Amino acid sequence: MSDTSYRVRVTKDHLVFSAAHFITFNGNICERLHGHNWRVAVEVTGGLDENRYVFDFIALRDATQAIVNELDHRMLLPTGHPTISVTVDDEREEVEARFETRRWVFPKEDCIILPVPNTTAEEIAHWIATRLVDDVIKKHRHELKSIRVDVEENFGQWAQCELSLD
Numbered sequence: 001m002s003d004t005s006y007r008v009r010v011t012k013d014h015l016v017f018s019a020a021h022f023i024t025f026n027g028n029i030c031e032r033l034h035g036h037n038w039r040v041a042v043e044v045t046g047g048l049d050e051n052r053y054v055f056d057f058i059a060l061r062d063a064t065q066a067i068v069n070e071l072d073h074r075m076l077l078p079t080g081h082p083t084i085s086v087t088v089d090d091e092r093e094e095v096e097a098r099f100e101t102r103r104w105v106f107p108k109e110d111c112i113i114l115p116v117p118n119t120t121a122e123e124i125a126h127w128i129a130t131r132l133v134d135d136v137i138k139k140h141r142h143e144l145k146s147i148r149v150d151v152e153e154n155f156g157q158w159a160q161c162e163l164s165l166d
C-alpha cells in the first residue's frame with residue numbers, strides 16, 4: 001500500500017471579503033457590530049486524476065472566489081442562533097436582527113443570511129466548505145479525501161474546518 005498523499009492549497013490576495021458581523025460568546029455576551037477583512041484559503045486532499053492533479057487549482061480558485069464575492073461588502077447574519085433572531089421583511093426589503101433589547105435593521109440586499117448558529121470564523125469556514133462541496137467537489141469525477149477551509153478573521157487569527165469526503 002502506498003503512503004504517498006497529495007494535497008492542493010489555494011490562497012490568493014484577492015480571496016478576501018470585507019464583511020460585518022456580531023457574535024455572542026460566553027452565553028449572553030453580544031458583540032457590537034463590527035467588520036473584518038476575512039481571508040480564505042482552501043485545501044483539498046485525494047488521489048491524482050488523469051492530469052496528475054488532486055484538483056485543478058484554477059477551478060478551486062474560481063469557485064472560492066465566487067463565494068468570496070457573494071460575501072464581500074455584506075452584513076453576515078445567522079439563522080440558527082438560539083438568541084439572535086433574524087427576520088426578513090420582503091415587502092420592505094429589510095432584515096431585522098434582535099438580541100434581548102437590541103435591534104438592528106439592514107437593507108435586505110446588503111445581507112447574507114447564513115444557516116449557522118453563530119457567525120464565528122469556524123462556522124463561516126464550515127459554510128464555505130459545504131458550499132464548495134456542493135458547487136465543485138460533488139461534480140468531480142475522481143475520489144477526493146477531504147476539503148479544508150481556513151478563514152482568517154484578523155491578522156494571525158485563523159479558524160479551520162475540515163470535511164471528510166469519504
Ligand SMILES: Nc1nc2c(c(=O)[nH]1)N=C([C@H](O)[C@H](O)COP(=O)(O)OP(=O)(O)OP(=O)(O)O)CN2
Nearest residue numbers: 022023031034036119120121122153154155157159
Ligand atoms: N475561535 C474564535 N475566537 C473568536 C472569534 C471566532 O470567530 N473564533 N471571534 C471573536 C470576535 O468576533 C472578535 O470580534 C474578534 O475580533 P478581533 O478584531 O480579533 O478582536 P479584538 O478585540 O482583539 O480586536 P482588535 O481590533 O485586534 O483590538 C473573538 N474570538
